Amino acid sequence: MVTTSALKTREPLPLTSASPSETKVSPPGTVLARLGAHAATVRVRRGQSVALSFEGSEAAFVVRSGALMLHVTLPGGFRQVVALFYPGDVFRAAFAPPAAGAHLSAVSPGDVLRFRWSGLSQLVASDPEIAGFVENAVARQTSRQAIHMAAVGRFDCQQRVATYLMELAMRTGVRAPCGGLAFEMPLNRTDMADYLGLNADTLSRTMSRLRASGLLSHPERHRALIRDLDALAALTPAAQSIRALYGKMPADARHECLMTD
Amino acid sequence: MVTTSALKTREPLPLTSASPSETKVSPPGTVLARLGAHAATVRVRRGQSVALSFEGSEAAFVVRSGALMLHVTLPGGFRQVVALFYPGDVFRAAFAPPAAGAHLSAVSPGDVLRFRWSGLSQLVASDPEIAGFVENAVARQTSRQAIHMAAVGRFDCQQRVATYLMELAMRTGVRAPCGGLAFEMPLNRTDMADYLGLNADTLSRTMSRLRASGLLSHPERHRALIRDLDALAALTPAAQSIRALYGKMPADARHECLMTD
């Protein structure tokens, strides 16, 4: 059950909580609206590539809906999906490393606000609320990356997969009529493997094992259902952190909160 | 100026490389000086732990000299050094993931500016140059992390070690009288292994192999000498990116610029 799982989350240290203590005056959505007034809204399709420069200058993006992926390809064919960006996330081209074949693309259809970085930077300077929004987005993304780093660096195959599935389930899962959490799996096997630092074959095997164990089911491609989130959480050492990151709020509420514009 | 350190703080040093082109009129060093005026300067020793909260509120740091390490420890004893912070880098406690046993500590002696995050945030809001400094620092750190992510996710043991050594050599190496680049290795074997997502034994073996091949020598603990940087670069697919990140300038110049104390 989603709702009960949140109860088990222990209160993290106050300082490590990414959410700001300052209370905003404006209703939610206003910041995004104000940002949108100064940006081009780009509608992206799955797989669509997003240019990192914009009319010769550095581009920046705020994800409004959908998800993006940043990957690098190093000489020798080493490919790594470095980060995933979700609604509310902020990305500027300078986040991508130089000389690394960096590439930003959509993994699911959605809307992205596109800026010149200089423009977004000015907005940040002129509007404290926008500044807070961006600062918090960056902090949230960074702490997510830290967990992911630990997963890729230290977990075995099954733990990595469980970590990723749990993130997905908590972020975008909705309660299925038959019980459990249903969610989209925007990445294909190769991208998912490259995100988790695994071989695609190994990943496939691991998913099969999870399916065989009854934890996971796969009604169709790009879609999954988790029967028992707690059982999944038991498979990853990062469960606590993921719960803390993806919040106390039930997955459905989160979904609405983040996906509305 | 708030100074908790017993030592009288000296005029902050120019960190020119931290803020590339965007800075406008002020001479280099001014930004750090202005930051220093609103922060406590903390002198850290090797191994010293740095608290993530400051009088109950979120702390933030700007590294002036030395290096820090952020590591997490997940249930089950999974330990990962998530990031290293060098002079000019900016860190706020919210960068550390919640419920992950996050821990910030010094890996070499140095000076750190400590803020309340709310205070630094205000500085950023009030001073466009400080804003640019912080934005660039974050971007630089993020792109470094991306390369590191690719290394941990995709490289084999030797490639990871070569990548790390090359980073160190380019960042802090100085031309040795006997030819080659000499530099400090601030991390001990365990930390280095946890940074690279390797087993300490395996890491030791790999270093031994490099030593045997004549590429690397180890005059004393915490110190190394690279005979031929190009040969080392040939071992890592990330060589190009590292060169781009750590710049064209000769290692000695960089050293003076970054490490002066």
Add this chain to the structure above:
DNA sequence: CGCTGTCTTGAAACTGCTCAACGCGTGTGG
């Protein structure tokens, strides 16, 4: 209908991990 791209699965090869032992420098107490 056959093509193509994606996913799955098997068996063999290999890399890196585990565990245990050893060397070495340092600090400490008899």
Add this chain to the structure above:
DNA sequence: CCACACGCGTTGAGCAGTTTCAAGACAGCG
């Protein structure tokens, strides 16, 4: 001064998990 313990790095042997390579299943699409 020596004995000893301790932290840290090194090394070896065996093992486990992942990757590799190759083949087959499946769905989407011309």
